[in-house]
Amino acid sequence: MSYTTPVNFIDLNTSHNGNQDLYNANVVAGYNLPVTMVPQGSNGSRCALTGCVFDYEYGCPDDHRVITNGTIIGCRSSVVCEPFQSLSTSLSPNSATSLSKSDAKRKRTILLVSLPILAATSIMLLYGVWSSMRKRKATQISNCLEVCEIKNAVLDSLQFDLNAIRTATNFAAENKLGEGGFGEVYKGKPENGQEIAVKRLSKNSGQGVAEFKNEVVLVAKLRHKNLVKLLGFCVAPEEKILVYEFLSNSSLDKFIFGQTKQASLNWQIRCNIIVGIARGLLYLHEDSPLKVIHRDLKSSNILLDEHMNPKISDFGLAKLFGVDQIQGDTKRIIGTYGYMAPEYAITGHYSVKSDIYSFGVLVLEIVSSQRNRFCKQLQLEEALLHRAWRLWNDNKTLDFVDTKLQNDFPIDEVTKCIHIALLCIQDDAALRPRMSSIVAALNGQAVCLPTPKPPNYFGAKILEDNDSLGSVYTRNKTITNLHPRD
Incomplete structure (x- = not known):
């Protein structure tokens, strides 16, 4: 074919x-x-x-x-x-x-570049998730440890339920008694009918877990009629609360510096308050199971019950001492200017004599109804401590007494209280008397009271030893404007 x-x-x-x-x-x-x-x-x-x-x-x-x-x-x-x-x-x-070879090379290049970037991005995302979970877990563990640490430190069952406290106070403005460095204080009435004072730690408070735990542990183990009584506490992740007995007359500063209540303080009440504070300090320093330095003794931390009996409160800054310990040191100087002993304010050294200095300032305020103001700028007025010593030295002690008393007081008692206070505020801590001697003298026992030295806390001696401190003038003496070290 x-x-x-x-x-x-x-x-x-x-x-x-x-x-x-x-x-x-x-x-x-x-x-x-x-x-x-x-x-x-x-x-x-x-x-x-x-x-x-x-x-x-x-x-x-x-x-x-x-x-x-x-x-x-x-x-x-x-x-x-x-x-x-x-x-x-x-x-x-x-x-x-x-x-083509160029296309293959380009794809290979893209693959080699993109794979490490994808791997790095994945690692970063995983690390971020892991860090967030770890941080959240660490916060939860920290809160749990704080709660457990505080609960384990207190032997007695003093724990309050948060809901019960909310019900008793509502944390309402009308139940608010005041506010301090720790936080706000509210009045409450639980189901058992006993009135309570609730101190709620503020989130903006300078104090924290350490101060809270310190107060719970100390006050729970201290028992004295001139110390405020701790009824319990409440610890939650977002709440730290102290529950105290309610004292109807609030704090001492409202009486000695308030115009409306000042007239109700006759000499007998003032003398009883001075003696009660002294007994409370004697218990802390010498008679309690723990040797305690309060470090923040002042008029606003003295509460008064219905019979005007004083009770020392606020132990957040208190320090425990060993039986034979004489002095402690700190770089964190905390307290209230005007009540702080010079050696503590300048060097950070504190001891029982630091509290005794604060007690002396407090006695002078109770007798005169005047504040010991801490001078921060130029003033031509005489400081309270200097005026007390000058009038005592000039045999004009009675001119220092509150005029609202209208000379209705025993002169020897008033003179003795001022004399003791001047011994307590001496610049040299070694010259200040012990609390046992002070209580004995206030109780009328025969105690030899030496001649007090002038208070140099605002004097030239401190200025000579601390050239870096700014000075201001008051009357004919030079005083210093103190700046605590960090």
């Missing part, structure tokens, strides 16, 4: 999609013969071979086959080759790859 060599016309269409070249080959005329395409790159390099292969055995009808030497070589029809796929998928068996 003979045949005529056909003339074949192939329609070739090309297109481009991203980094892929696509093309279709359609037989327009002639036989449908195998077609092999040999594309080239822009730089002249050959790309992978590809082709359109038609299966004549199954795809071409018998009457359309072109046969030579018993072999089918074509098909008399315009059978269209299937469209060629992209170079990435239409590879001939002999080709290694259909991607």
